[in-house]
Amino acid sequence: xxxxxxxxxxxxxxxxxxxxxxxxxxxxxxxxxxxxxxxxxxxxxxxxxxxxxxxxxxxxxxxxxxxxxxxxxxxxxxxxxxxxxxxxxxxxxxxxxxxxxxxxxxxxxxxxxxxxxxxxxxxxxxxxxxxxxxxxxxxxxxxxxxxxxxxxxxxxxxxxxxxxxxxxxxxxxxxxxxxxxxxxxxxxxxxxxxxxxxxxxxxxxxxxxxxxxxxxxxxxxxxxxxxxxxxxxxxxxxxxx
Amino acid sequence: xxxxxxxxxxxxxxxxxxxxxxxxxxxxxxxxxxxxxxxxxxxxxxxxxxxxxxxxxxxxxxxxxxxxxxxxxxxxxxxxxxxxxxxxxxxxxxxxxxxxxxxxxxxxxxxxxxxxxxxxxxxxxxxxxxxxxxxxxxxxxxxxxxxxxxxxxxxxxxxxxxxxxxxxxxxxxxxxxxxxxxxxxxxxxxxxxxxxxxxxxxxxxxxxxxxxxxxxxxxxxxxxxxxxxxxxxxxxxxxxx
DNA sequence: GGCAACTTGATTGTCGACAATTTGCATGAG
DNA sequence: CTCATGCAAATTGTCGACAATCAAGTTGCC
Numbered sequence: 405x406x407x408x409x410x411x412x413x414x415x416x417x418x419x420x421x422x423x424x425x426x427x428x429x430x431x432x433x434x435x436x437x438x439x440x441x442x443x444x445x446x447x448x449x450x451x452x453x454x455x456x457x458x459x460x461x462x463x464x465x466x467x468x469x470x471x472x473x474x475x476x477x478x479x480x481x482x483x484x485x486x487x488x489x490x491x492x493x494x495x496x497x498x499x500x501x502x503x504x505x506x507x508x509x510x511x512x513x514x515x516x517x518x519x520x521x522x523x524x525x526x527x528x529x530x531x532x533x534x535x536x537x538x539x540x541x542x543x544x545x546x547x548x549x550x551x552x553x554x555x556x557x558x559x560x561x562x563x564x565x566x567x568x569x570x571x572x573x574x575x576x577x578x579x580x581x582x583x584x585x586x587x588x589x590x591x592x593x594x595x596x597x598x599x600x601x602x603x604x605x606x607x608x609x610x611x612x613x614x615x616x617x618x619x620x621x622x623x624x625x626x627x628x629x630x631x632x633x634x635x636x637x638x639x640x641x642x643x644x645x
Numbered sequence: 646x647x648x649x650x651x652x653x654x655x656x657x658x659x660x661x662x663x664x665x666x667x668x669x670x671x672x673x674x675x676x677x678x679x680x681x682x683x684x685x686x687x688x689x690x691x692x693x694x695x696x697x698x699x700x701x702x703x704x705x706x707x708x709x710x711x712x713x714x715x716x717x718x719x720x721x722x723x724x725x726x727x728x729x730x731x732x733x734x735x736x737x738x739x740x741x742x743x744x745x746x747x748x749x750x751x752x753x754x755x756x757x758x759x760x761x762x763x764x765x766x767x768x769x770x771x772x773x774x775x776x777x778x779x780x781x782x783x784x785x786x787x788x789x790x791x792x793x794x795x796x797x798x799x800x801x802x803x804x805x806x807x808x809x810x811x812x813x814x815x816x817x818x819x820x821x822x823x824x825x826x827x828x829x830x831x832x833x834x835x836x837x838x839x840x841x842x843x844x845x846x847x848x849x850x851x852x853x854x855x856x857x858x859x860x861x862x863x864x865x866x867x868x869x870x871x872x873x874x875x876x877x878x879x880x881x882x883x884x885x886x
Numbered sequence: 887g888g889c890a891a892c893t894t895g896a897t898t899g900t901c902g903a904c905a906a907t908t909t910g911c912a913t914g915a916g
Numbered sequence: 917c918t919c920a921t922g923c924a925a926a927t928t929g930t931c932g933a934c935a936a937t938c939a940a941g942t943t944g945c946c
Contacts, residue, residue: 419717419899421705445928455901457698460929461705464662468709470804476660477907477928492801499740560733563711568809660929686898696931701899718898718937 421458425465432471432482433573439484443472471571483571487629490572494622497569500561501549501618502611505598507556509607516555520599523548527592546573548595572625587624591617662699666706673712673723674814680725684713712812724812728870731813735863738810741802742790742859743852746839748797750848757796761840764789768833787814789836813866828865832858 428448431437449459463480466472474480508516527548546566553562594617601610669689672678690700704721707713715721749757768789787807794803835858842851 421899422717444926446926456928457701457900457902460698461702464702464706465709468706476663478909479927489801492799495744495799496741496802496805499744500737503736503740558733558736560730560737564737564805564809568805662929685896687896697898698930698932702929719939720897 419458420454421461421465424452424454424459424462427452428462428466429469429471432466433570437482439482441482443480443482445480469568469571485572485629487626490622490625490629493569493572494618494625497565498615498618498622500565500569501552501614504553504556504558504561504565505602505610505614506607507558507561508552509602509605509610511557512555512602512605516551517599517603520548520551520602523551524592524595524599527595530588546570552598587621591621594620660699661695662702662706665693665695665700665703668693669703669707670710670712673707674811678723680723682723684721684723686721710809710812726813726870728867728874731863731866731870734810734813735859735866738806739856739859739863741806741810742793742855745790745794745797745799745802745806746843746851746855747848748799748802749793750843750846750851752798753796753843753846757792758840758844761789761792761843764792765833765836765840768836771829787811793839828862832862835861 428437437443443463445456445459445463449456452459463472463474467474467480470483472480472482550562550566553565556562594613598610598613598617601607601613669678678684684704686697686700686704690697693700704713704715708715708721711724713721714724791803791807794806797803835854839851839854839858842848842854
């Protein structure tokens with residue numbers, strides 16, 4: 405496992421533990437810290453150049469966010485996404501994003517529409533473009549959904565969708581890159597269709613399209629995790645990197 | 646504010662911070678730590694008889710759970726429920742509990758039905774009974790919903806409903822006791838109706854009833870918070886108990 | 887008298903060291 | 917050879933003390 409060095413340096417004012425949360429969270433979601441990996445506090449602390457106190461606070465927060473799991477006196481490891489977990493998460497996500505669509509259809513403004521269109525335009529460019537950087541690639545997708553939740557005006561919903569339920573994103577990175585490109589194309593057009601419905605303030609249609617969109621994503625993701633599980637069946641889980 | 650002394654004593658094996666989470670969480674939900682109250686770390690630490698290290702870990706977890714909010718270098722205070730927050734939370738809860746009903750209708754077993762019936766019987770007894778203890782009063786209501794989520798078989802859903810979204814419960818305690826008694830009676834019969842639908846494996850009906858049930862609860866809760874806000878408009882928010 | 891800058895006190899944030907617990911290995915008996 | 921038992925190293929959990937930061941009270945200047 406390889407954490408980007410000194411990612412803690414940014415945002416030099418906030419308390420250390422807050423910055424560590426960001427760093428570890430990114431490391432997990434980006435796949436640098438793979439699912440099932442054991443984390444040693446002292447190692448993480450020295451890697452980030454801090455003491456264990458703020459590090460442990462960060463770990464407790466990440467545990468509550470279900471990015472890691474903690475076994476008392478035994479250790480901390482990155483949560484391993486299972487098929488069941490993905491199915492459960494996506495069932496919830498589908499329902500919540502459908503709500504977001506319905507609310508957004510009621511509240512959306514011309515400016516919002518313009519902003520979303522700009523996002524989708526950028527998304528379309530990236531599909532065939534030379535943008536191969538992982539971080540920059542997934543972000544516009546996430547931005548679209550997050551922006552939608554913002555427009556919906558339900559703060560709790562936004563928090564759930566943009567933070568707690570995005571654990572699954574981790575698997576995108578681990579999954580085969582080729583298939584994801586094809587999926588990106590389809591997903592893009594589904595986004596366009598959703599936006600079109602929102603423009604007509606048809607919340608019901610937008611919600612329906614969103615539910616299907618998420619179901620499609622889930623199907624892809626489940627297939628990838630199934631393959632991944634098969635591959636890792638031989639060498640997995642031991643307490644090392 | 647008055648925290649039950651040494652509530653940390655129970656469950657003598659788990660790490661201190663885990664027990665503190667439970668203690669503070671209960672104190673907030675039960676209303677002993679009212680919304681908006683400022684918490685001083687040193688005071689809490691001495692009250693629970695622990696050092697600040699595990700206490701701070703607990704606070705970070707509770708912050709992520711949105712029971713408290715933390716202002717860096719400034720302090721920690723109990724989240725103040727607003728009308729907006731309750732509306733947002735209940736919109737989500739209605740959708741998620743509706744899912745729970747639909748899933749539960751597919752999976753419910755005779756044993757589950759028997760267990761739920763026993764719960765509702767106990768709930769019915771308590772309404773007119775002499776049970777005036779706050780803690781014991783709300784618990785059967787919570788149990789019914791939690792059990793339903795368990796039967797649904799979606800672990801993530803269970804976690805959200807039984808933990809993250811139960812912040813609102815706090816307001817029940819602060820609200821007028823009399824009205825709540827009346828509400829309890831109505832709520833009880835709504836529970837019975839939901840269970841009846843589940844017995845016939847009618848997930849759609851159960852979900853619909855559940856949505857209405859939650860909407861009713863929200864209406865009551867919103868009214869109480871509105872009154873509460875009015876009353877606290879004069880003396881509120883200063884940094885003391 | 888009013889306003890700005892400083893000072894002081896209190897509180898949060900961080901650190902290094904110590905205690906408690908687990909886990910793997912060695913050891914020995916059956 | 918297998919299994920129970922005890923030991924030891926490593927890791928997590930906890931503590932008390934120190935540093936950084938904010939808030940309020942005070943002082944001095946205009």
